[in-house]
Structure formats: structure tokens, C-alpha cells
Amino acid sequence: MAHSSMQTVAKEFPVETGVNRKDRRELATMLTQIVGSSHVLYAKMxxxxxxxxxxxxxxLHKMTEEQYEDLHVAIDDMAERIRAIGFAAPTGLKEMMENSVIADQEKLLTTNDMVTELVDDHEKMARLIRDGVAAAEEVDDVKTADLLTDRIGVHEEAAWMLRATLS
Ligand SMILES: [Fe+2]
Structure with a gap:
């Protein structure tokens, strides 16, 4: 019964909620960058x-756990927002990495160096998301703007808390 729908690839679908297609397309690209970056950061955390x-x-062991668990939930909300505005969410690690502004942690560093990198990464995320909020507000996608606004503060707070552990 569900045979045909299970063979359909989730791609774009029509959305008539007041934000035009071109603007939704741009927001979806922006959200994909945030979701991809969040995945790479999640792995580093x-x-x-x-x-x-x-x-x-x-x-640090406890702090990073609280932070990545929070990010785990946020990634889901942001990826589902891409679907709600009519486009396909990223699928697979390669696509996440291709859309990430956060560089992968390719080798083990000292704790101090890794935490320093996390501080930079959280600040980079805050800047990326701040641009995303501005883009969403520009086209009156208040829901996307609202979802992202909270995340700026979360990344700023994570940067502060991690930085405070550095010697
Ligand atoms: Fe653990």
C-alpha cells in the first residue's frame, strides 16, 4: 500500500505560507549550512x-556532554525546519561536511588546544546563525528567525564556559 510513497524521493514540495520559493530556497541553503556545521561541531565536542x-x-567531560546533547536536539529542529519550508534536509556525513563552516578535527590535540578550537567554533556558529536570523527576518520567515535566535545565545554561552576552563 505504501509502496509508491516509499519509492518517492523527498525533495522539494510546494509551500504556500507567505514566503516565496526563491527566499525559502535561500533559507534552506542557509539552514543546511548551519545543520552541516552543527554536525561537525557535534563530533568535535x-x-x-x-x-x-x-x-x-x-x-569539561560533563560540560561537553550537556552541550552536545543540547546541540543534538537543535540539529533535529533545524533540519526539520528545512522540510517545513519545502526542501530536502541534508542526508549523510559527506553532505554535512561539504556544507560545514566548521573544520573537522582530524587528529588528537592537547586538551587546551582542542578546547581553544571549540571556543572559536562556537563563536563561528554564533556569527553564522546571526547572519541566518538576519536573512530570515528579511523575508519575514519569523519562525525560522525565532528558532535560530535562541541558538545564538547557546553558542555564545558555550564559548564563554569553555573559555573559562582554559589556563
Ligand atoms: Fe559519555
Whole structure:
């Protein structure tokens, strides 16, 4: 019964909620960049969670866990927003990485260096999302703007908390 729908690839579908297609297309591209970047950052945060050593072990181990769990939920909300505005969400790690402004952690560094990189990455995310909010507001997509606005503060707070652990 569900045979034909299960063979249909999720791509663009028509949306008539007041934001025109061209603008929704641009917002979807922007959200894809945020979701891709978030995936790479998520992996780096877990890398610190697992590999942290030194006197700040316990606080960094717990802090990164709280932060990546929060990001996990946010990624889902943002990817689903892409669907709600009519486009396909990214699928697979390659697509996430191709759309990421966050560089992958390719080798293990000292805890201090990895945390320093996370601080930079969270600030980069805050800037990326701030641009996203501006783009969404420009075309009156208040829902997307609202969803993203909260995330700016979360990344700013994460940058502060991580930075405060650095010696
Ligand atoms: Fe864990």
C-alpha cells in the first residue's frame, strides 16, 4: 500500500505560507549550512568529551556532554525546519561536511588546544546563525528567525564556559 510513497524521493514540495520559493530556497541553503556545521561541531565536542585529560577533566567531560546533547536536539529542529519550508534536509556525513563552516578535527590535540578550537567554533556558529536570523527576518520567515535566535545565545554561552576552563 505504501509502496509508491516509499519509492518517492523527498525533495522539494510546494509551500504556500507567505514566503516565496526563491527566499525559502535561500533559507534552506542557509539552514543546511548551519545543520552541516552543527554536525561537525557535534563530533568535535564528543571528541573532547572522550579525550579530555588534566585537572579540568570532570568539568569539561560533563560540560561537553550537556552541550552536545543540547546541540543534538537543535540539529533535529533545524533540519526539520528545512522540510517545513519545502526542501530536502541534508542526508549523510559527506553532505554535512561539504556544507560545514566548521573544520573537522582530524587528529588528537592537547586538551587546551582542542578546547581553544571549540571556543572559536562556537563563536563561528554564533556569527553564522546571526547572519541566518538576519536573512530570515528579511523575508519575514519569523519562525525560522525565532528558532535560530535562541541558538545564538547557546553558542555564545558555550564559548564563554569553555573559555573559562582554559589556563
Ligand atoms: Fe559519555
Amino acid at each position: 564528543r571528541g573532547v568529551h572522550w579525550n579530555v585529560v588534566g585537572p579540568a577533566f570532570y568539568s
